[in-house]
Amino acid sequence: MPDDGGLFRDVKSTWDDFKWVVERIREIRSWIGLGTTTTNANPSEAEQTRRDILLIGPGGVGKSTLAKFLAEDRDLLAIWGQSYKESMNNETFKLADPNVEILVAPGQHHRRPTIWPQLEEDLAADKFRGVIFVGSYGYHSLPMESHRSHRLYEGDDAAFLGSYLRENRNDELAVLSRVVESLKRSQQASWLLVLVTKQDLWCDQHNDVELHYRSGKFAARIDEISHALGQRRFRAEPVFASLNILNFVTGNGECLQKNTAGYDARRQIRSLYQLVKTLDELRIWEGDAT
Amino acid sequence: MSMADLAVYKHDFAVRIAPLLTEYSHRLVAAQTTLRDSVNQYENAAAKLQNWTRTQHDLDMARLRYQLLKSDCEAARELGNAVLDPIRRASQYLEHEVENELDKLEVQARLQDLEAAMRALEKTLEATSSWFMSVPVPV
Numbered sequence: 001m002p003d004d005g006g007l008f009r010d011v012k013s014t015w016d017d018f019k020w021v022v023e024r025i026r027e028i029r030s031w032i033g034l035g036t037t038t039t040n041a042n043p044s045e046a047e048q049t050r051r052d053i054l055l056i057g058p059g060g061v062g063k064s065t066l067a068k069f070l071a072e073d074r075d076l077l078a079i080w081g082q083s084y085k086e087s088m089n090n091e092t093f094k095l096a097d098p099n100v101e102i103l104v105a106p107g108q109h110h111r112r113p114t115i116w117p118q119l120e121e122d123l124a125a126d127k128f129r130g131v132i133f134v135g136s137y138g139y140h141s142l143p144m145e146s147h148r149s150h151r152l153y154e155g156d157d158a159a160f161l162g163s164y165l166r167e168n169r170n171d172e173l174a175v176l177s178r179v180v181e182s183l184k185r186s187q188q189a190s191w192l193l194v195l196v197t198k199q200d201l202w203c204d205q206h207n208d209v210e211l212h213y214r215s216g217k218f219a220a221r222i223d224e225i226s227h228a229l230g231q232r233r234f235r236a237e238p239v240f241a242s243l244n245i246l247n248f249v250t251g252n253g254e255c256l257q258k259n260t261a262g263y264d265a266r267r268q269i270r271s272l273y274q275l276v277k278t279l280d281e282l283r284i285w286e287g288d289a290t
Numbered sequence: 291m292s293m294a295d296l297a298v299y300k301h302d303f304a305v306r307i308a309p310l311l312t313e314y315s316h317r318l319v320a321a322q323t324t325l326r327d328s329v330n331q332y333e334n335a336a337a338k339l340q341n342w343t344r345t346q347h348d349l350d351m352a353r354l355r356y357q358l359l360k361s362d363c364e365a366a367r368e369l370g371n372a373v374l375d376p377i378r379r380a381s382q383y384l385e386h387e388v389e390n391e392l393d394k395l396e397v398q399a400r401l402q403d404l405e406a407a408m409r410a411l412e413k414t415l416e417a418t419s420s421w422f423m424s425v426p427v428p429v
């Protein structure tokens with residue numbers, strides 16, 4: 001007779017992680033518990049003391065999905081598998097605490113010159129308590145009908161994917177550099193969470209991905225903030241996660257890369273567990289740092 | 291489609307979508323102006339109802355202006371929704387497809403105008419809607 005004890009323990013452990021994620025997100029939605037803000041009866045005063053969370057990154061990395069995941073009181077499963085629609089303007093997502101909102105900046109290149117300069121000024125002026133930088137190791141969603149009309153396409157799918165990922169990784173670094181320049185000018189304590197999404201697409205190259213984000217140019221740029229602000233006023237944490245388990249497909253349904261075999265819901269929940277745990281630690285650190 | 295044909299198609303796309311984006315910008319600005327005028331006209335009509343000389347005609351006009359304002363809000367909202375698709379398509383073109391620098395500059399400038407007009411209309415609609423909620427139906 002087969003021993004199902006191991007399977008039962010696995011399922012129970014996954015379910016416990018899932019429950020933990022859901023419960024902890026509820027706490028994060030009411031950020032005030034351990035945060036730095038106080039409830040103000042006067043709305044204009046509250047407006048002045050409010051410090052939001054900025055969610056920034058290139059287009060198609062999962063910023064809006066993450067904001068929905070953190071802010072909207074819906075079952076986690078409700079946001080999984082939704083098709084990609086780019087954001088055209090800043091989007092705000094309310095948390096239970098009225099003193100904290102999540103602001104999602106649109107990531108497309110042509111929107112950066114009009115929308116980002118004000119955000120960068122606000123970041124330097126301490127209007128944000130923290131920044132969630134989102135990258136995806138180059139796997140930026142392609143809402144276009146076919147990758148064959150992409151400017152990098154030269155007749156070969158594999159070569160296209162390689163060029164596309166390389167270009168996007170460079171763009172992620174360019175976006176991070178803009179964030180770094182603004183954060184270096186801030187006065188109050190703030191944190192930076194570097195979230196690398198779409199783990200289901202690159203988890204077979206996990207060591208390369210970790211090296212890419214934890215060392216080299218990425219880490220060097222983040223170290224610049226630590227040097228400028230000091231360890232007591234700045235904390236940065238990387239997290240690797242998957243918000244959706246999906247193949248890498250174009251808007252037309254052409255599959256450019258299948259997700260990694262073996263990456264299942266259990267691994268995804270573990271990654272979300274790590275994400276929420278890190279956010280929670282940053283929230284606690286924020287309370288201690290002020 | 292060969293690579294040469296694709297390049298021609300991409301240039302043609304810029305040539306054709308650029309005036310369309312401007313056309314939509316003009317429509318959004320016109321919708322915003324109509325909405326503002328409609329609010330003013332309703333306010334004038336409603337003010338007459340406060341006067342002791344008010345007539346049945348004044349009441350009918352206020353009701354009419356109220357209904358027109360409601361339909362102008364609805365029309366502006368529908369236009370805003372209709373513009374989302376061309377904006378997304380032009381945005382994808384800029385983000386992923388365009389190769390020619392001049393095509394890029396042309397579409398980018400017009401798309402930025404359109405998105406600015408869209409944001410302005412959204413704000414006007416939002417303000418009008420919240421004001422509208424506080425306005426009693428003329429009786």
